[in-house]
Amino acid sequence: MSTFKAPKGTYDLTPPDSAKYLAVREALSAPLKNSGYGYIETPGFEDVALFSRGVGESTDIVSKEMYTLTTKGGTELALRPEGTASVLRAALEANLHKLGNLPVKLWYSGSYYRYERPQKGRYRHFSQVGAEAIGAEDPALDAELIILADQAYRTLGLQNFRILLNSLGDKECRPVYRDALQEFLRELDLDEDTRRRIDLNPLRVLDDKRPEVQKQLVGAPVLRDYLCDACKAYHEEVRDLLTAAGVVYEDDEKLVRGLDYYTRTTFEFVHDGLGSQSAVGGGGRYDGLSEMIGGPALPSVGWALGVDRTVLALEAEGIELELPSSTSxxxxxxxxxxxxxxxxxxxxxxxxxxxxxxxxxxxxxxxxxxxxxxxxxxxxxxxxxxxxxxxxxxxxxxxxxxxxxxxxxxxxxxxxxxxx
CATH class of the missing domain: 3.40.50.800 (Anticodon-binding domain)
Structure with missing residues (x-):
C-alpha cells in the first residue's frame, strides 16, 4: 500500500463504482443538452474577490469554508466553492451576453471544494452538475430549470425526493422584510455568532437548523407577507407553470439557501433517505449577481445538483442503475x-x-x-x-x-x- 492517502474529507472514484457516478452525471446533464444549454468549463480556482463579492462575505462558504491560497506573485486565489459565480464571470469575459441571443444557456460539470466537517453526504471535495440561464427575467425560465432537474431525477428512477419552493423578493420588497426580521431577531436569546448574522444577513438565521434556534423562530415575520405585487405575480406564474407541467412542489416560506445572491425564485431538492444532509440539489434566481461582480444588469437563474448526493439517494432507494458492460x-x-x-x-x-x-x-x-x-x-x-x-x-x-x-x-x- 502507498504511504499516501486521499486528503481528509475527500474520496477517490475507482472502478466499478465510478461507472455509477458517470451514469449519474450523464443523466443529470442529458435534459439540459436537449434544451439548448451549451457546455462550459471554468478553472478550478478563481480570484478570491469573485466569491467574497458574489457569494457574500457573511455566508459560511466565504467566511469559514473557502480554500484560499496566495500565489508566488501575491495574487489571492480560492478553490471554487460553487459554480455560478465562475460561470457568470466566464460568460461576461467572453461577451456571450452581447451575441444577441438571450438568455445565454450554459451547463457544466466539475469538482468543488469547501472546508467543512466531513460527514456522510458532505465532503470537502464534491462533484456537481449545474445549469445557468443568463440574461432574461422570465418565470418560464425558472420553471424550465426546475422541470429539467425533476426530469433528470425521474429518469434515474428516484421517487422519494421533494421540491421546496419559495420567493425571496427583490430589491424593492426585500429590504422592508429585512428590517422587520431584524427587529424580531434582536429580541431573541441568540449566541454571539448568530447575533452578528442579524446585521450581516438576517435571512440566514432562518436557515439555522439547530432546534433551540428554530423554537425561537416561531412567529417570525414571513417573507410572503412582504412581497411586492410584481414579485407575487412572478412567483404565482412559476407555480402555475410547474403545476401545468405536472411537477409537484411544496411551498416552504423558510427556504433561503446559503448564498447571498439569490432573488425571487429559490428552490431546493431534498431526499428524505439521506438524514441530516437531505439536500441533493438546489438553486434559484440571482438578478443582481452580474452587477455585484462588475458586469451589466443581467437577470439570471440556475441550479446545481450534487452527483455524490444523488448517488447516495439512489442507494437509499435501493435503485441499481443498469450500466452497460464495458467489455463485449x-x-x-x-x-x-x-x-x-x-x-x-x-x-x-x-x-x-x-x-x-x-x-x-x-x-x-x-x-x-x-x-x-x-x-x-x-x-x-x-x-x-x-x-x-x-x-x-x-x-x-x-x-x-x-x-x-x-x-x-x-x-x-x-x-x-x-x-x-
Whole structure:
C-alpha cells in the first residue's frame, strides 16, 4: 500500500463504482443538452474577490469554508466553492451576453471544494452538475430549470425526493422584510455568532437548523407577507407553470439557501433517505449577481445538483442503475503466434466500434478465462496453434456457454451481428 492517502474529507472514484457516478452525471446533464444549454468549463480556482463579492462575505462558504491560497506573485486565489459565480464571470469575459441571443444557456460539470466537517453526504471535495440561464427575467425560465432537474431525477428512477419552493423578493420588497426580521431577531436569546448574522444577513438565521434556534423562530415575520405585487405575480406564474407541467412542489416560506445572491425564485431538492444532509440539489434566481461582480444588469437563474448526493439517494432507494458492460469481447491467446494474431483482431474489433479487451501478461488458459469472466464480456475468443492452422478461432458465448468455430476473417462481422 502507498504511504499516501486521499486528503481528509475527500474520496477517490475507482472502478466499478465510478461507472455509477458517470451514469449519474450523464443523466443529470442529458435534459439540459436537449434544451439548448451549451457546455462550459471554468478553472478550478478563481480570484478570491469573485466569491467574497458574489457569494457574500457573511455566508459560511466565504467566511469559514473557502480554500484560499496566495500565489508566488501575491495574487489571492480560492478553490471554487460553487459554480455560478465562475460561470457568470466566464460568460461576461467572453461577451456571450452581447451575441444577441438571450438568455445565454450554459451547463457544466466539475469538482468543488469547501472546508467543512466531513460527514456522510458532505465532503470537502464534491462533484456537481449545474445549469445557468443568463440574461432574461422570465418565470418560464425558472420553471424550465426546475422541470429539467425533476426530469433528470425521474429518469434515474428516484421517487422519494421533494421540491421546496419559495420567493425571496427583490430589491424593492426585500429590504422592508429585512428590517422587520431584524427587529424580531434582536429580541431573541441568540449566541454571539448568530447575533452578528442579524446585521450581516438576517435571512440566514432562518436557515439555522439547530432546534433551540428554530423554537425561537416561531412567529417570525414571513417573507410572503412582504412581497411586492410584481414579485407575487412572478412567483404565482412559476407555480402555475410547474403545476401545468405536472411537477409537484411544496411551498416552504423558510427556504433561503446559503448564498447571498439569490432573488425571487429559490428552490431546493431534498431526499428524505439521506438524514441530516437531505439536500441533493438546489438553486434559484440571482438578478443582481452580474452587477455585484462588475458586469451589466443581467437577470439570471440556475441550479446545481450534487452527483455524490444523488448517488447516495439512489442507494437509499435501493435503485441499481443498469450500466452497460464495458467489455463485449475478451480475447484469450494460447501461444506466441495466437498472441500476435488475436491482438490484431482486438484492434480491428475496437476500430469497428466493439468494446474489446485482451489477456495481457501471457497467463495460462485458466487465469485468462478468469479475467474474461471478471470483465463481464459477452463473448470470449480463444485461439491456439491448431485453430490458426485451420484459419478459425473459438467464439464462446459467456451467457449460454455455447462455443463455435468462426473463420478468422469473418470474426468481426460475426461478433457485430451477434451483439446487434
Amino acid at each position: 469481447v475478451f480475447a484469450v491467446p494460447l501461444g506466441e503466434e495466437a498472441r500476435r494474431v488475436l491482438f490484431a483482431k482486438v484492434t480491428e474489433l475496437r476500430r469497428a466500434g466493439v468494446a474489446a479487451d485482451f489477456a495481457f501478461g501471457g497467463r495460462g488458459l485458466k487465469g485468462a478465462m478468469k479475467s474474461a469472466n471478471r470483465s463481464g464480456a459477452r463473448f470470449t475468443v480463444v485461439a491456439g496453434e491448431r485453430d490458426l492452422a485451420e484459419g478459425v478461432v473459438q467464439l464462446k458465448d459467456m451467457e449460454s456457454g455455447e462455443q463455435q468455430a468462426v473463420a478468422l476473417d469473418a470474426l468481426v462481422a460475426e461478433v457485430q451481428q451477434k451483439l446487434a
